[in-house]
Amino acid sequence: MKIRQRSEPGQWRRTLLTAAVSTVFGVGTVNAGQCLEGDLRAPAGYYQIPESDDGGDYDCERVEPHDGGLSLTSKYQGSDDARNELNEEAQQAYKEATEKVRSFEKAVIAAADDYQVDGDGTAALSCLMDNLDAWASEDALLTDDINHVGQAVRKWALAAAANAYLRAMASAPEGALDPAQSERIESWFRRLSDGVRAYYTDRDPDKINNHDYWAAWAVMSSAVATQECGDWNWSLAKFDEAMGQVNSGGYLPRELSRETRALEYLNYAMQPLTMIATFAEVNGYTLHERYQTEFRALANNVVEGLESPELIENLVGHEQITEGLYKSWSLAWMEPWQVMWGDVSGMQGFLEEWRPMKSTRLGGDITYLYRIDPLWPVDARPNPPGDIQLRDS
Template sequence: MFIDKNAGLALGIASFLFAGHAVADDSCPKPVTPVVNVDLPSRYKDDDKSRSELDETLNAEVEKSLAPIDGFIRDLAATANATTNEKKADAAAECIFNSVAAWARAGALKHAETMNAHLALSSRIAGIAAAYARALTVRKAPEETGAVIENWLVALAEMQVKYFDTEAPPMASRNNHRAWAGLAAAQVGAITNRQDLLDWGARTNEMLICSANDDGSLPEEMKRKDKALHYQLHAVAPIVVTARLLFPSKPNAPLVCQGKLDKIVDFTIAALANPALVTDLAGAKQSFQTRKEKLRSFQIAWLEPYLYLQTDDKPALDLADSFRPLSNSFLGGNLTELYRDSR
């Protein structure tokens, strides 16, 4: 049963700000040079319409290009984890404020040169915003820097909204890429009190939840052959976190389409225990079956916000317990610690 709680978690609504160039203390990671232009090829072979067969050379190029961005976000998430420690929280918040401000002033990530750059950016924007939101649970930042950061994050979110509304290809407009764009918009909207961004995130989430098959499988992810379950997991993460993020202002967000979110989660958990459920739908043995992939805790970090909403789901709780702590830098860091007091 979904229950109403009013805990002031970092994934909830906040507004943000702060500046300065001094490092808070030795625990603040060294600055990462902001990446302004993002130019990525596809990871996949040109003749693969399912977007499941990696081109190893292109994949390595993508990983190399994303490495400094992802390193920056991992640093933010690691620092955000300290915001729950009373002795370290203030220094952690200052570190996050300074780090994000440097990227905001540089106009980082504002030039997406290719379709694949746009598709990769949504989860990164969500991760930066989530870490910043956690810093804001500690204290507010100074006004001038807050304005710089806020304008930057809004510009990034609006860039993605425009792209998915007008340019994104049909498959990306309905799959995990759209889900991450929805989360990015909702997270930035929550931070900056931009109702239009929150609403766009809510509409995106409703569209994706309602698109699920009756068994809870996501149709666009089931087209991904041996990676169908991998991408189901990748889509469920932003869908669940967006539902949690919207919950304070839109308590019906997790209940759209007769509570179909529960079916999506139930199917995903059942498929992790028995990937053959997906094999039948995708027409290929899953990467988890062929041992090309092993389930890692970051892939199920979304279980913590789900269990906040759905407290009596024993399969979800059992899976979470077997992998805790659950952490994902794109979702704001260690979610097990973040949700500890709400369990």
């Protein structure tokens, strides 16, 4: 059975604004940044005019839709509660089962970069849209044959796909996108968001971790693409939930419990949390200001831990696994953080070493997207591209 579309009155369109979100932001802030359908926007970098078509041939990677179930094997199968020991056989099975999904994520984001950054023109734009449309038309990833691992895979795919689409719709010339194609894609996003929300709502507090933050980022990205206030408000409430987990030392206990991978997962949690706060900021919700104590302490601790992993080792009593941690995609969250809220001690060094920062699930070429100031006046509508200014960095 497929996930149903939003047909019943109120189904999955419930507005949390007067309840959970009002609690999060207070009446004054809600009034200043209240979600109105048709008014949600991405950071200004998404609106940058694509480079000119270079006139060359474009090789589009077409990825056939995933047509199976999503009951998948965890790469940590057999590990204890810390979930920190890789099972090589299970990891290989996981890679094979998710190959199409991961290829799809990379293909749509690569096409967005090819179109907006590299100047591959309408061929790249068509490649992006055709891939999204093919998956949407086949109801890909909308299955009841899904376990907790499959839920994770589905939300990551939504995050990548929604950001790729956002970049296309924000930067393409008027009339460049096929309305029927866009409607199929946006309908698919809504149904994927339904599935993500259904699984990650009302979770046991002891189970809430980075997966919930990634779910919120995926649904928020979809919300901007589809102008769904219910999804937007749900994501804001999940951020509040995350900040409620930050302990007095400025750490996320559930990520610390990963023992040898505590630093890896603290950094992994910062990726969606930073993006949620960034998107919220440009829509008038000052999450960083409201949670400055918790959020900035968490960022400071992660950067300090990346500079000196022994700090986390001393905290959790386990030597930290850092293989694969120091990569552009892993540290990409630092780019929007620094643009939005200034430097954290040590952050600039990582940015200088690893730029350009690129992350499929955060939107693609992050350095390109955030080389401009993403803030617009709360009470003013942006007028891209006229009021977009490149930064000097």
